[in-house]
Amino acid sequence: MGQHYVVFDFETTGFSPQKNEIIQIGAVKYDDMHQEVGRFNQLIKPTRSYPPTKISKLTGIWPAALVEQPVLSEVLPDFLAFSRDSLMVAHNAPFDVSFLYQAIVDCEIENAPHFQVYDTLSEAKKLVQMPNYKLETFKDVLGIDLRSHDALNDCLITAKLYQYLQNLSRPPQPQAISTESLQMDLFGGADTAVTEEVRRKLSLPITKELVYYRRDKARNWQKFEVTGLAVTAAYSTGYSLTVTLYNNEKVTIHSDFLKEMQKANFINEISKEE
Template sequence: MGILQRFLGKITKKDKDVDAPASKGDLANTSDMKPYNEERENHENAEIHPTPIMVTVEYGFSSSHTNKKIEMPSDNHYTYQKATFTPNDYVVLDFETTGLSPEKDAIIQIAAIRFRNHEPIEQFVSFVNPERPIPSKITDITGITDEDVKDAPTIEEIFPDFIQFLKDDVLIAHNAPFDIKFLLSNVQRLRMEKPQNLVIDTLSLARKYIAETPNHQLETLKQWLQLDLSSHHALDDCLTCAAVYRTCQKRREEKFRLSDDEKRAYDIVLRILSDHNRDTSLVRYSRTSTYLDIQAFYSFARIKLTGKKKYLLSKRLEQEIIELCPGVVCEPASKNESGQTRILIRTPDDLLPLSPLIVKDFDKALKSLEDYRKYVGKAEKVIEDYLSL
């Protein structure tokens, strides 16, 4: 995602949150903007150095990749797998291009930085000769001129070394569909093996975890993070993207950090489901006020393990609960709780006798998920976002 996207994105779509999708298909991913909180939170903990200390990558130019024939990539070739976790080791990448079309336009600058435990250790940066004049509007946006690229390697010469640099690391980019489509388009045109790297999009992460900015363009986020970096260079865009990623990861960790009792409770619920031959791949957890909320897309176990009273909050009536789990102690939920009955426990291990109730509510959540898939138009996109938790 380069400066070109940020400029042309304003022309192609009025959505403030879009840097510039590479195709109409990407526009579908930009329609879920959420209201933002105007109270600014402390954002000075990004822990990304303004200028990394890195090993310079030396690359050779190969003459064996000189096929000039342009092949239109299939839709299948543009598919890639999104990471469902936030790693500490990764490669951040960014391309500057002559336009928005991965089939018709060319890459004019490549940048990638490898991070280990969030520390930059090496970089791959180069201009690329597009073998055509750079449009003047692109020079105005990126600052890259024909003079800059005239002695640079062509994409055929440099891309094999670039793909080798990526290795099998998780790839991170801002508005990742744009950069990954340019990557995959050139891989196919050069008859190279399609890389299988997992991909993280910081645009999607920023929408989830940074609510206090008016939009989530990279330039806006750079200013919000108070980074002293240029917006006219792919390497600086990589550094900004890394800072956004680290900020989102820290906020995610804070949101999902569990106490020892909550970790124990979550493990027990997973064990209960596994012992009853249930698939736990959809199970996630989050924090809702003072509750541990365990979900299979829909919440099926809300547990309170802080304060004087510890309990599982159920939407079922006491009589039904006792029929399922004889001997449990119940009391009515308070009026401001989203449930009918509290099932009192002393420790997380007291959840084990509640296995019939937990399994029944899990099955109900799965049934609701299937109904959601059947009747809601954008269900798969929402479910995909849920699975990224």
């Protein structure tokens, strides 16, 4: 038996979580038998700038449709409540996750839930051979006739893809978790790269690469759980934090790191090494 999950998709005014904004949140919730149990679909009024013409042509969302919509801070808490305690599924998840975490920071959401994220793009690359892995390409394979680049439609397509991938034969994959206490114990005075010692302390497999970062002052840390992604952060101080995750392994990182990672566009998709 599987687990309940929420397939989600954002339409945005551009591709940078720091410069651009979410203008539509679409999400569909499924139970552990893959039966739909709820939908979330909301247009959002941007606070900085409306989508350019090329984005409107792509998404079908024009500025006039957004003028009377609620702003993100009014919508995000409802979306987080809708998604709580569910596996989060997205196609090219690093893009949507980066906007989600930036939204949590920008809206000053306290006690935000932890997320486990399943990326159908990276998983599909491991499990099926395709000419390309765009969501539109999978519509023919899955027998779906829906307009792409609408958040809710993309959720329905991604859900079918997720279910398709779940039906493919695959052995269970190991997971590795870095707890808050283990990670924070490392934040001392060291300023050199750490390898085997840190891997052992975090109980991370040898496939992990972790470069140490020292915090300068006490922070109010908030944990985020990232699954199946490559995450990297570089800082002006010369320190950096890099965690490379394979095969749906997961690690808990802190919001301060995540924010810097997003600024540097260092949240990337990664495929399994052959």
